[in-house]
Amino acid sequence: MKRVWIYQSNRFLEPTEIKRVEEILQAFVAQWTAHGNQLAGSFRIQHNLFLLLMVDEEKAMVTGCSIDKSVHLLKKIEEELGITLFDRLQLAYREPSDGQIRVVSRDTFTTLLKAGQIDENTIVFNNMLTQVDQLDSQWEVPLKESWHAKVFL
Structure with a gap:
């Protein structure tokens, strides 16, 4: 099974920032281990907004310590770029009129x-x-089919 952690930035990243994040994450996944075992880690930056960190657990299982290492790294990225990646009160959606991705606060989403x-x-x-x-099938979904429905509908 391949696990994924999705981190959403509070703003869209600039091309130079994306390049920097790619450099940092590439170096990290190359040496990411769990109890001395190399993890089959990878990453993806989607829509200049989301950082996806992935591990193929058929090769080696992640541990609490290996997850902590990734969180620590992401907090460094936040600090370096002046972004937030752990603010769960920022919601991303596609604007119905034009399909563009928007990021808003929970209060704005409610409004x-x-x-x-x-x-x-x-x-x-x-x-x-x-x-x-x-x-592919469950990340971008209608509000009524997501956890959002329990909170907002």
């Missing part, structure tokens, strides 16, 4: 919903996924 600017069919990003094979 947009009440105003009818977004609705249960608005595409949201479900960053709670844990398996790589869920990305």
Whole structure:
């Protein structure tokens, strides 16, 4: 099974920032270990907004310590770029009118919903996924099919 952790930035990254994040993550996954075992780690930056960190657990299992190492690294990236990657109150969705990705606070999301600017069919990003094979079918989904429905509908 391939595990995934999805981290959403509070803003879109610039090309130079993406290059820097790629350098940092490339070096990290090359030496990422769990109890001395090399992890089959990889990463992806999607839509200039999301950092996806992945591990093939058929090769070696992640541990609490190896996850802690990744979190520590991501906090360094936050500090270097002046972004946040752990703010779960920032929500990403696709603007119904043009399909562009928007990032808003939870309060703004609620306001947009009440105003009818977004609705249960608005595409949201479900960053709670844990398996790589869920990305294609369960990451970008209508609000009514995501955890968002329990909170906002």
